[in-house]
Amino acid sequence: MPIVQQGSINTTALIVPDLYVQIVPPQVTLLNGVPTNVLGVVGTATWGPVNSPTLIGNMAMYAQTFGAIQNRTYDMGTAVAVAVQQGANNFRCVRVTDGTDTAATVVAQTNGVTFTAKYTGSLGNTVTVALAAGSAANTWKVTVAAPTLAPEVFDNIGAGQTGNALWIAIANAINNGVSVMRGASQIITATAGASTTAPTAATLQLAGGTDGAATITGAVLLGQDTVPRKGMYALRNQGVSIAMLADCTDATTWPTQVAFGLSEGIYMIGTGPSGDTIANAVTAKSTAGIDSYAFKLLFGDWVYWLDTVNGVTRLVSPQGFVAGLLANLSPQNSSLNKQIYGVVGTQKTFANQNYSSAELQALIQAGIDVVTNPVPGGAYFGCRAGHNTSSNALTQGDNYTRMTNYIASTINAGMGKYVGQLQSATVRAQAAATLSNFLSSMEQQGMIGAVNGGPAFSVQIDANNNPMNRVALGYMQADVKVVYLSVIEKFLVNVEGSQATVIRTSTANQ
Known part of the structure; x- marks a missing residue:
């Protein structure tokens, strides 16, 4: 009396009389949003x-992995820190160098053992290695430490040697x-020399480590798309929904960022140079040819931010603030009018200037967003447009980019199970139900909807869009339509008031 999984036996070829129990899996697959x-x-x-x-999930994790934030351009830690202030807590960080980075080293005694930092960078210059007598007789202990890293102790080494x-x-x-409890060092590596002289107790400090951050360019931040991938391209297949190249103001990189964003379903956040002019920003955006929903360009009105690590108020790119805000918002929402935290001021506000309507119109019409104070909601810092660089009024909102990427990525992650199955009415119905259940859940959560009534979505998988000549070639097509909720950008309030204004009320039901 076999118990089998459905499909594991050929039910048309059974000969032996018996009871056959088949375990049938649930017929409807549910999609979980990415x-x-x-x-x-x-x-x-x-x-x-x-x-x-x-x-990386928070600044403590960042410091453990990449060191403290630095007061310099292109610093990844600065972008992460300001994004964390907006509520972001799920990062994929990619460190880049200009190729001149070196790992710190130190030699114990004369050709005894060379200790080398596990990673390149100036943090390695703060690593100390202490040699001392071990806890057990005739053994040695090595203690490895650095200011932002967890110390490591290797005890009872070399008994009798x-x-x-x-x-x-x-x-x-x-x-x-x-031992099992004390694995390999995560801070240094060691190479034994030829010395036969006995060790002496000492504390050694590594030196010579460099960051390779002196000549960072847009090309370095972009990296390469061949294995091993570098820079931006290292973010492929990492589940990233929003990305930024820290402080990259090179307009020649924008088209490449757009192409990457479209291919990966990532909303790329870019910025103009510090202290930019509106005329230059509009020209640069037009010349770059980045009329696309995949890219959000911020005007080069950079932000003053209190760097508590380095004890200074610094001028930093607005990218991290806006990217962090978007990462903390559900995909149906826009950055428009949402409060941005941690901003001391912008270059514009520090000059005691406000944007005129004409200036805002020039920027927004060109597809450039800007961090301002005030915004329509009040006297706080926020994005003034909530737009990407698309000139299409139906696709230029943050919400269009993020919702489209969210829906497409979720379908891509969950609908592949139907490939390889036989196309039948049952399978079509199951696929349609999978899509419909996901979209229905979105509607129930207030992520999509037709505000004036009517259906919020439709899913079609039937004979009308799957004719036999296509079915015979192995195609099954689903046509999905979704109504996004509109972001209120212009709120018109008509006010009539005078001494002669008449307010009429109905008394029909009294």
């Missing part, structure tokens, strides 16, 4: 893996660990 809060940041750092997307064998034992302990 995360829309994943923010990709590409920039420089003082530590950590290079060109490797790394998950002397000469070069002891140096080899020390190197092996660093590289491989000394």
Whole structure:
């Protein structure tokens, strides 16, 4: 009496009389929306893996992985810090260098063992390695420490060993660990030399580490799209929904960012140069030819921000503020009129100037957003347009980009199960139900809807859009239409008031 999974036996070829129980899986697959809060940041750092997307959830994790934030352009930590202030908490960080980065090193005694920082960067220059007597007799202990990294202790090394064998034992302990509880070092590597002289207790400090951040360009931030991928391209297939190249003001990179955003379903956030003029910004955007919903361009009115780590109020790019805000919003929402936190001022407000209606019109008409104070909601800092760089009124909102990417990515992640199945009325109905259930859930959560009544979506998989000549070639087509909720951009209030104004009321029901 076999119990089998449905499809694992050929029911038309059974010969032996018996009871056959088939486990039938649920007939309707439910789609779970993909995360829309994943923010990709590409920039420089003082530590950590290079060109490797790394998950970061908060500033403590950032400091452990990439070191402290730096008071310099292209600093990845600065972008992450200001985004965290907006509520962002799910990052994929990619450190880049100009190729001149080096790892800090130090040699214990004369050719005893060379300690090398695991990563390149100036943080390695703060790493200390202390050699001391171990807890057990005739052993040694190595303690590795750095200001932002968790200290590591390798105890009871080289029991009974002397000469070069002891140096080899020390190197092996660093590289491989000394027990299940104390694995290999995550801060340094070690290479034993040829010395036969016994170690002496000492504290050594690594030196010579450099960040490779002196000549960062737009090309470095973009990276390469061949394996191993570098820079922006390292964010491929990482589930990122919003991304930014920290402080990249190179307009020649914008078309490439647009192409990447379209291919990956990522909303790219760009910026103009610090202290830019409106005329120059409009010309640069037009020349770049980036009329696309995949890119959001912020005007080069940079933001003054209190850097508590370095104890200074700095001028930083508005990218991190806006990217962090968007990452903390549901995809149906716009950045328009939402409060941005941590802003001391902008270059415009520090000059005691406000944007005129003509200036805002020139920027918004060109597809350029700007952080201002005030905004329609009050005297706080926020985005003044909530637009991307598209000139199409139906696709120029933040909400269009994010909702379109969200729906497409969710369908892409969950509908592949139908490939390889036999096209039948049942399978068509199941696929339609999967899509309909997902969209219905979105409607119930207030993410989509027809405000004036009517259906919020439609799903069609039937004979009308799947004729036999297409079915015979292996195609099954679903036509999906979704009504997005509109963002209120212009609120008109008609007020009539005078001594002669008449207010009429109905008494029919009294």
